[in-house]
Amino acid sequence: MxxxxxxxxxxxxxxxxxxxxxxxxxxxxxxxxxPVVAGPILFLLVLAHGPLFGAHAATLSLSxxxxxxxxxxxxxxxxxxxxxxxxxxxxLLTWLAAASALSYLPASPMWALGVAxxxxxxxxxxxxxxxxxxxxxxxxxxxxxxxxxxxxxLTLLVTSVSxxxxxxxxxxxxxFPLLGIxxxxxxxRAHGADxxxxxxxxxxxxxxxxxxxxxxxxxxxxxxAPLLTFAEGALLAMCVQWGTRRLTRASRVPAKAPEAMAxx
Numbered sequence: 001m002x003x004x005x006x007x008x009x010x011x012x013x014x015x016x017x018x019x020x021x022x023x024x025x026x027x028x029x030x031x032x033x034x035p036v037v038a039g040p041i042l043f044l045l046v047l048a049h050g051p052l053f054g055a056h057a058a059t060l061s062l063s064x065x066x067x068x069x070x071x072x073x074x075x076x077x078x079x080x081x082x083x084x085x086x087x088x089x090x091x092l093l094t095w096l097a098a099a100s101a102l103s104y105l106p107a108s109p110m111w112a113l114g115v116a117x118x119x120x121x122x123x124x125x126x127x128x129x130x131x132x133x134x135x136x137x138x139x140x141x142x143x144x145x146x147x148x149x150x151x152x153x154l155t156l157l158v159t160s161v162s163x164x165x166x167x168x169x170x171x172x173x174x175x176f177p178l179l180g181i182x183x184x185x186x187x188x189r190a191h192g193a194d195x196x197x198x199x200x201x202x203x204x205x206x207x208x209x210x211x212x213x214x215x216x217x218x219x220x221x222x223x224x225a226p227l228l229t230f231a232e233g234a235l236l237a238m239c240v241q242w243g244t245r246r247l248t249r250a251s252r253v254p255a256k257a258p259e260a261m262a263x264x
Contacts, residue, residue: 010148012036060171063112130197
């Protein structure tokens with residue numbers, strides 16, 4: 001169990017971090033929307049406390065999309081005029097306020113889904129816009145190690161305190177914006193606000209896949225083996241993620257001018 005806690009999340013963080021170096025911030029943000037942190041943490045919670053605990057935590061993780069979007073919104077707007085410590089402070093305070101409010105929300109999948117969808121649509125509409133940023137951003141070994149250590153620390157924290165805080169806060173903490181923090185701070189320091197905004201806007205598209213993953217866990221964990229449920233949920237999330245990417249690309253293809261259509 002300890003080996004899983006120390007390796008699962010850092011391995012996923014490594015993949016997402018390298019994607020930003022290879023393909024740019026929008027792709028990194030899109031991949032970060034997958035349950036690369038919350039998924040392994042929820043799996044460890046199920047192994048430790050059982051499927052009903054895990055299903056309850058997954059419900060709160062679904063609603064916690066709102067808290068994550070609150071962090072992204074506050075950070076994105078603040079970083080345009082302030083240095084990263086101010087942006088980070090604004091993001092964390094906003095996340096804490098949103099998570100505290102969510103802890104009083106009924107543990108209902110439909111409530112959680114409604115909150116998550118509203119937050120995603122809000123983020124898509126009101127996050128600041130960014131100019132295009134080229135791929136191939138440099139990533140130092142120190143940045144990479146720091147991100148992996150942060151992922152390890154969050155995993156150990158949530159799984160260690162889960163018995164005391166219960167499934168509600170375990171689910172909320174599983175979606176603590178670890179990726180948002182480490183990617184945003186390191187990106188702002190290295191590349192500036194436009195890079196960060198592009199990254200955070202890319203994360204919005206990933207919320208649909210994350211929501212599908214959490215809903216699948218809520219419905220299926222009480223009825224089948226945890227490993228199979230998480231494997232199927234991960235596959236579903238990847239399919240939804242692929243679909244949102246295709247739809248986004250299709251929406252960006254300019255329509256043909258009437259003259260060109262007539263010439264054909």
